[in-house]
Amino acid sequence: MALWGGRFSAGSSSMFRQVNDSLPFDQVMAVQDLQGSVVWSRALHKAGVLSADEQAQLESALNELTRQAEAGELDFAASTEEDIHSFVEAALIDKLGDVGRKLHTGRSRNDQVATDFRLWVREHIDSLRQDLTALVRALLNTANRHRDAVIPGYTHLQRAQPILFAHWCLAYVEMFKRDLSRLDDLRKRLNQCPLGSGALAGTTYPVDRHEIAQQLGFDGPCLNSLDAVSDRDFVLELLFGASTSMMHISRMAEDLIFYNSGEAGFLQLGDEVTSGSSLMPQKKNPDALELMRGKCGRVFGALQGLLVTMKGLPLAYNKDMQEDKEGAIDTVNQWHCCLCIASEVLDSLSLNEDRCREAAAQGFANATELADYLVGKGIPFRTGHDIAGQVVLKALQQGCAIEDLPLTSLQAVCDKIDEDVYPVLQLEYGVNKRNILGGTSTETVVKALYQELEALDKQD
CATH class of the missing domain: 1.10.40.30 (Fumarase/aspartase (C-terminal domain))
Structure with a gap:
């Protein structure tokens, strides 16, 4: 069910739908879309658009869909809907008939998706903070296990001055603490609510945007409807923060790859984060570290791709902006995975303190x-x-x-x-x-x- 089909006499071509439809990836925002829809139904009731009974029906149906979404019971693969917004609306109409058709009153997919995406990013900021904090703890525990170990410090990859291995660990702690602070800064800036901005000019219905923002956990509403629907700074900041953090992970991986090499011999990695060779039986390769280093490229690419997409767009919403999601979703997944594996690598390593000391001297x-x-x-x-x-x-x-x-x-x-x-x-x-x-x-x-x-x- 297209939400815009009334003035069209022919349907979309299959090739256009392949390019246009976003449900295959924006389905990850189902819970956020449903959450925003519950609050919107309340705002419409307060504005006199919905009766108390209609709002209650909508909220009940939306809550049931939320339960199904959280349980993984919604069948997105079988759906022919264009995006998560039309999927939810079709499900409501299927449950409630014409009452379901009333929910979109005064709302555009432009302010809807901007709200959904901010809610999704905010939720993942919280989980990524946990991942980063766990990595910081893994570094500190690794440092604590080897408080007296001395290793060579390097400049230009030449031995420079001896340092404690724990000092090396603490250097990366500082980097990942800065990554945490960037996430905290991002959370503050994105926590403004676009809902009620309509397509670009605001809505004619007297909804209380401050109350909408408060119910969705935002600090307040976005103050300009044009900016609200076309702003993707929060996605760019997420991608920049991820890129910087992945760069830190990659540098740490490179250090550990070298320390693990036969030429250095400073440490051994656990079997659970290494792999072997299909030809050479003696090999124990630091594949987890190499993959972390390698995944940087795709994260950097997502940031560059969105910057290039946004740089020439006029106000307000343009369909180019649909390209913001796949890169961001993939980036969050890769960042999460690399943070978790990095913690596993640190927990698994054993330091050859005698060899480290010999090299440091x-x-x-x-x-x-x-x-x-x-x-x-x-x-x-x-x-x-x-x-x-x-x-x-x-x-x-x-x-x-x-x-x-x-x-x-x-x-x-x-x-x-x-x-x-x-x-x-x-x-x-x-x-x-x-x-x-x-x-x-x-x-x-x-x-x-x-x-x-x-x-x-x-x-x-």
């Missing part, structure tokens, strides 16, 4: 400590930097670490170096010397770790 990662030691001897840092570089060259020539050079070799480069340099060159010294807010010392990291765990426990 390599690559002359204590050269900066030597330069800072020379600063303590009254040498300007830039000069100390040059001296430390010369010491590195000498160690390379002799095929040993800086701390293994004899004092005579060190003093041949700078006579201010003394026996007290050797404790400075030890691994723990470089880590724990960085005892500053945001640094990698054991004291700083453990304090930050417990602050984050305490904050999570308070949320629960």
Whole structure:
């Protein structure tokens, strides 16, 4: 049943319907469409359009359809309806006859879908927050299991300075906390209700838009009908937030793929998040991490696609905007899946702390400590930097670490170096010397770790 067929003498072609009909994907908003319809029926009754008996019939039928929708009992596949709105209206007419035909009075699919979609995004913000919070907890638990483990820190994928593995975990905690804050910001901005805006100019019926908004859990009504029906900023913000978060997931996956490699050997992933080779029996591949990294592309594509779609659209509603849903629905599904798998990966991994420590001690990662030691001897840092570089060259020539050079070799480069340099060159010294807010010392990291765990426990 098309909601617009009165002025047409011929039906739509099968190819046009294939392009036009949205029920195959907007059926996910069935509960939201029914929820909005209940509130709209109440508004129409209050405006004098529906009698008390008619409104009661409609609300009862809508509640029954909601129960069926939540139980997965609505047969969308067998329906020939164009979209979720016509599906619901057809179901009402089938149950109530002409009373069902009255519900759409004063309402357009334009303000209806804008309301449905905001309700759907809002609901998924709440579930995605739970997924992100679970991932933050998984990172914190992983850090807590390995509070004393030291790994190499990298710049340019070259060993740079030793850090605690827990410090690495906390870096991603900060990223995912920002993702949470973006979801919170989005929730505030989208929580305005378009219902009552009509097709583009508002409705002629005296509905109370503030009460409609309040009953649907919105902070208030949208203030301009043109903007209300044509705004998709909230979808773009969702896609941007998802893209940023997926980028964070992908970076974490890349780190773990490298740490898991035979070349690094810092950790092992659990069997439940890895797979094997059909040819090489020895292989244990980090497929979960690679898939998380790979799924970034489709999420980024959804954001870019909607930006390009929206950039040239005149006010108000245009059918191009139907392209907002499939990408957003898929993005939410992929984001949810990747967040959950990321938590599983972290819970499954086992760290080879001895191998991590060995690698952290390599690559002359204590050269900066030597330069800072020379600063303590009254040498300007830039000069100390040059001296430390010369010491590195000498160690390379002799095929040993800086701390293994004899004092005579060190003093041949700078006579201010003394026996007290050797404790400075030890691994723990470089880590724990960085005892500053945001640094990698054991004291700083453990304090930050417990602050984050305490904050999570308070949320629960």
